[in-house]
Amino acid sequence: MEKKTAGCIGTGVMGSALMGAVAKVAGGAEVLVRDSDPKRTADFCADTGCKPASTNREIASSVRFLFLAVKPQYLKPVLEDIAGSLDAETVVVSMAAGVKIESLRAFLGGHGKIVRIMPNTPVAVGAGMIAIAPDTAVTEEEAAELQRLLSAAGLTELTGETLMDAVTAVSGSGPAYVYLFTEALADAAVRMGMPRAQALRYAAQTLKGAAEMVLRTGTHPGALKDAVCSPGGTTIAAVTKLEEMGFRHAVIEGATAAWNRSREMGK
Secondary structure, eight states: OOOEEEEEESSSHHHHHHHHHHHHHHOOOGGEEOOOOOOHHHHHHHHHHOOOOSSSHHHHEEEEEEEEOOOOOHHHHHHHHGGGOOOOTTTEEETTTOOOHHHHHHHHHHHOOOEEOOOOGGGGGGGEEEEEEEEESSSSHHEEEHHHHHGGGEEEEEOOOHHHHHHHHIISSSSHHHHHHHHHHHOOOOOOOOOOOHHHHHHHHHHHHHHHHHHHHHHOHHHHHHOOOTTHHHHHHHHHHHHTTTTTHHHHHHHHHHHHHHHHHHH
């Protein structure tokens, strides 16, 4: 039987977002999915054209790229259940935070081809950041194909597994920090008399535009900041106050706390 391109165990927020993107690239008929909630599986398949599977083992034995969208605390029994259904060429792709490749391999009875990925929630709108850490058994061609399959979800980048805890802290958890800042900036606008919807629109578009400036120009953020800060102007007054209140320190300490937690989860 010819294998389908991809399958996913779990169609929660991240699993459904990624498989929706994969379906755009490979075609829905090439994607098998299963969730512990049958209705969620059925609804997702109805929306995307993906195909439902009756068991996890069915997916494991039927696809070339097997995605695992299972929370870390539930991962071990799922892996032990499907271990006997994998063949040597199946590429297992795990997005479980903190769970190392060596642990995944142990749970899978020594399976070779394993990739860890760390996506973030903006993959749902095709603007995610996805770090991809392949094990040495995964070929360059397989890694490139995985990047192609995920391309509709956002920016993909290959990285070493040793950096995955940092990736988790910066881009995996990072959207939450951005949402906090967006809400705070909008709150400031509301305090100044701007209607809430307008305030959120101005704050969000400003963050989006600033991020695009960093990515497209390649200019250091400090230089871009300096370009906005006119002598004696409004921006330098705001930046001075943010520095006085420990803005950068708070961001660094917050991300470091996420990094430490990711490392703890991997032990």
